[in-house]
Amino acid sequence: MRKVRLDDLDSRMGPADHNVPLTDALGVADAALNYYELDAGDSFSYGLHSHQNQEEIFHVLDGTVTFETLDVQQAADPDEEPASTEEVEVSAGELVRFGPGEFQRGVNRGDERVRALAVGAPQDAGDTEILRECEDCGETTTQEIELADDHSEIHAVCEACGAVTGRFD
Template identity: 55%
Template sequence: MEKIRIDDLDSWQGPASVKRPLGQALGLMNAALNYYELAPGESFAFGYHRHEDQEEVFYILEGTVTFETGDPEDPTTVAVKAGELIRFEPGEWQQGRNDGDERVRALALGAPADSGETTILRPCPDCGDQTPQSVERADDADALVTRCVECRAETGRFD
């Protein structure tokens, strides 16, 4: 048996104000479980993305999350409110963000724990299109950055 307190876990750096790896702390072997808090304008992920081998379920505890899913060129938008869940199949494109004025709290469950290859798309100002991205530690080590795989331009910074 493992028992944890969410507030006792360190938050990981990324696009969300708070991301705490609950599954890791609990010793989950076959699933990933994360706790998130999103301030207005923040996202769960670094961009529009898909996990090749992992299905994901998001349970919204507080607030409303706007998810985009489907074809990256013409995504479908779905609002998910507190008390609701949304599931994404392995390989399904997705991005969830807080477009509201209230803070969002949510749990994300992914299985298997290893998501396989994750493909991330973000707009690249230099390429003029949405392009595949990598996530790297910034040179100053104070943030994570996304970079266009094609031209290496920095497309986002996450403190």
């Protein structure tokens, strides 16, 4: 058995105001576990994304999260019309599950701070594909996530043109 206090653990850099990885702290072997606090406009992730092998479950403890999802079939075929997105709100006390390969992004679009737990299984997510709007390309493109040279922030970088599409500290 392991017991930890959230207040004793460090938050990591990223798109959420507060993101505490709990997997190692609790010695979890077969799943990933993270605690989040999102201010207005914050997100759980760097963009619309999918994990090849991992399903994700989000339990919203406080506030409301708007999840944007993407039609995977349309996203897989570049000759198709732009993929359609759907939004679903998940409020305090509710849970939502996304299967492996499903594109999603959760954002706090309200004024109330969001607190949530995220569980991913298996722990090894496999390849993760991240999509963001690239102004230089004029479209949504796949992204790489990189630590800035001075380690002060994380960058989302367009794979097509190399432009930085997001900065997270």
